[in-house]
Amino acid sequence: MAENNEKKTNEKEKSPTPIEAYLELPAFLVMVSSSVEVYHKETMGYLLGIKGENKFSVRYAIPFQTVERGLTHATIDMDRVGRINEILRELSAGLELIGDFHSHTQFGDSPATVIPSNADLMSSMPGKLNIICAVNQKRRKSKWQESARKNIIGSVGDYHIEIGGYYVAEAGFNEKYQRVIIKCSAITGLEEK
Numbered sequence: 001m002a003e004n005n006e007k008k009t010n011e012k013e014k015s016p017t018p019i020e021a022y023l024e025l026p027a028f029l030v031m032v033s034s035s036v037e038v039y040h041k042e043t044m045g046y047l048l049g050i051k052g053e054n055k056f057s058v059r060y061a062i063p064f065q066t067v068e069r070g071l072t073h074a075t076i077d078m079d080r081v082g083r084i085n086e087i088l089r090e091l092s093a094g095l096e097l098i099g100d101f102h103s104h105t106q107f108g109d110s111p112a113t114v115i116p117s118n119a120d121l122m123s124s125m126p127g128k129l130n131i132i133c134a135v136n137q138k139r140r141k142s143k144w145q146e147s148a149r150k151n152i153i154g155s156v157g158d159y160h161i162e163i164g165g166y167y168v169a170e171a172g173f174n175e176k177y178q179r180v181i182i183k184c185s186a187i188t189g190l191e192e193k
């Protein structure tokens with residue numbers, strides 16, 4: 001009897017295809033400088049670039065100017081998002097709105113992390129790139145590098161920065177998200193062989 005040995009090859013555990021985001025230098029610089037500028041408050045903004053299959057190329061990060069900045073959250077009026085989208089449709093010359101970014105900052109003794117909060121997950125745009133830029137007081141100088149946790153880390157001025165990304169496939173509140181591998185060779189240098 002021809003026992004089927006290739007059992008359930010299609011049902012092998014769903015380890016999703018890795019998603020990568022490549023930050024170009026202008027996007028990186030704006031995310032870091034706007035996050036540091038308003039520290040201890042938080043900033044947020046949108047990301048322009050190109051989305052490929054399981055891959056985002058991030059050309060620009062544009063901070064919202066009217067974010068309501070709290071110490072533990074940042075929010076924006078959805079009408080403004082609509083207006084921005086309209087402008088982008090006309091002017092973005094092939095670039096798309098591919099996602100958004102916001103910062104997390106140290107709060108007292110609790111260090112900022114790149115882990116999305118429940119509120120973040122609830123408001124994430126499905127199918128888009130979500131980047132978190134965590135800013136903490138620097139303990140020591142650190143060169144810019146890719147961390148073992150798929151993030152970009154480094155120090156600048158008095159701050160330690162970590163940039164991480166995540167992706168949610170579906171809208172609404174769910175705790176399922178996928179980590180995105182962040183790369184920025186412009187700042188970390190070419191990958192070592």
Ligand SMILES: [Zn+2]
Pocket residue numbers: 102103104116117120132
């Ligand atoms: Zn957040």
